[in-house]
Amino acid sequence: MQVTVVRATEENTKRYGKFVCLPKLEEFASDGWRCWITEEFCMDQAAKLGIGHSPQGAPYKVDAMQQHKKTKKLFAPGQGPVVIALAKPEGGKIPQAADVEALLLEPGDFLAIDEGVWYDACHAPDGPTYYFFASLETEDDSGYIPLQGEPVEVKM
Amino acid sequence: MIKQRPTPITEENFAPFGNYWNLCTQPKVRASKYEEYLTTDEPVYQPMRFGMTMCENGNRFAVRSMERHNTTEEVLFAADKPIVLSVAGSDPAGDPLAEDVRSFLLKPGDAVRMNKGIWHDACHAAKGEAFYYFMAHGTGQGDEIVWHDVQGPMVEVEL
Numbered sequence: 001m002q003v004t005v006v007r008a009t010e011e012n013t014k015r016y017g018k019f020v021c022l023p024k025l026e027e028f029a030s031d032g033w034r035c036w037i038t039e040e041f042c043m044d045q046a047a048k049l050g051i052g053h054s055p056q057g058a059p060y061k062v063d064a065m066q067q068h069k070k071t072k073k074l075f076a077p078g079q080g081p082v083v084i085a086l087a088k089p090e091g092g093k094i095p096q097a098a099d100v101e102a103l104l105l106e107p108g109d110f111l112a113i114d115e116g117v118w119y120d121a122c123h124a125p126d127g128p129t130y131y132f133f134a135s136l137e138t139e140d141d142s143g144y145i146p147l148q149g150e151p152v153e154v155k156m
Numbered sequence: 157m158i159k160q161r162p163t164p165i166t167e168e169n170f171a172p173f174g175n176y177w178n179l180c181t182q183p184k185v186r187a188s189k190y191e192e193y194l195t196t197d198e199p200v201y202q203p204m205r206f207g208m209t210m211c212e213n214g215n216r217f218a219v220r221s222m223e224r225h226n227t228t229e230e231v232l233f234a235a236d237k238p239i240v241l242s243v244a245g246s247d248p249a250g251d252p253l254a255e256d257v258r259s260f261l262l263k264p265g266d267a268v269r270m271n272k273g274i275w276h277d278a279c280h281a282a283k284g285e286a287f288y289y290f291m292a293h294g295t296g297q298g299d300e301i302v303w304h305d306v307q308g309p310m311v312e313v314e315l
Contacts, residue, residue, distance in 0.1 A: 020206070022207065022208045023208075030278065030303075032212050032213060032217070032280065033209050033210065033211040033212070033280075034209065034210050034211075035207055035208065035209035035210070035278070035290075036207055037205050037207030037208075037290070037292070038205045038206050038207065039205070040205065041203035041204060042203075042204065042205060042206035042291070043200075043203060043204075044203050045203060046198045046200055046201045046202055046203070047198060047199075047200040048194050048195040048198050048200075049177065049179060049194070049199045049200065049231070049233070049267055050179060050182070050192055050193055050194035050195065051179040051180060051182075051192070051193055051265050052188065052191070052193075053190055053191040053192070055190060064189075066187060074206070076206075076235070077235075078236060078264060079235070079236045079237075080236070107208075107235065107236065107287060108208055108287070110206055120189065121188065121189040121190055121192070130264070132179075132233065132289065133192075133194075134200055135194075136198070137185070137194070141187055142187070143186070143187030144187060144189060
């Protein structure tokens with residue numbers, strides 16, 4: 001099964017958590033800089049900070065996903081746009097291919113997914129990339145669980 | 157005029173101003189698909205707002221003014237390219253002093269949490285344009301977000 005990447009928006013991320021395109025907020029600027037900051041907290045919790053390195057871009061295969069039941073997890077692009085595959089099957093089931101969506105985050109976007117949302121590691125639209133994340137995940141988390149049924153190929 | 161070059165940031169040289177993490181040398185996340193590294197402690201120890209700054213720079217820049225927040229720490233990390241962070245440990249109740257200004261080079265993967273009351277300029281790109289993320293519990297009000305002129309000789313940072 002193939003899934004085509006869609007630009008993340010407030011509407012298509014609502015069921016997963018909090019998405020903000022920072023440059024759409026009120027801008028503060030002075031000589032040589034422009035900045036934006038949310039009025040609200042990005043997550044209602046403390047968080048560790050992390051960096052992830054993805055060695056390959058799209059197209060790529062999603063054959064397993066993971067979830068965190070006790071923490072939200074915030075993703076923000078590093079050197080360029082990133083693709084994140086998400087799933088939120090009904091009834092707490094393990095996701096299958098039909099549950100998977102792939103969303104594009106541009107630099108200046110962040111997405112903080114809610115507890116229990118399934119996700120795969122971020123990838124670039126093409127080639128290797130890195131991205132940042134913030135969460136409280138611990139060694140107790142479940143790790144990657146194989147999708148039920150066939151895998152998903154994510155394409156741009 | 158005080159001329160200075162940015163110093164590559166380390167845990168030791170940034171200690172007077174806050175905490176530093178090299179995210180790329182943190183413990184590897186066990187259950188990751190590729191290589192992911194995560195701090196063991198919590199740079200974001202309380203709920204925070206999330207922001208981004210886009211900045212630019214030529215071969216040098218002047219540190220003319222700074223702000224400080226007495227009610228919130230500020231977490232900051234380079235995103236796409238190296239940036240220069242200028243800070244001063246001057247009295248937060250007064251003004252930032254030129255003689256106290258220190259400039260640090262942060263590469264993508266370098267993250268800091270500045271203590272409350274630490275004077276800081278907006279970061280500059282080490283070359284061309286860059287963007288970085290920052291997080292703070294409060295956005296600041298009143299004097300918290302007023303930029304104060306740096307007192308004393310002009311501070312110029314050469315790259």
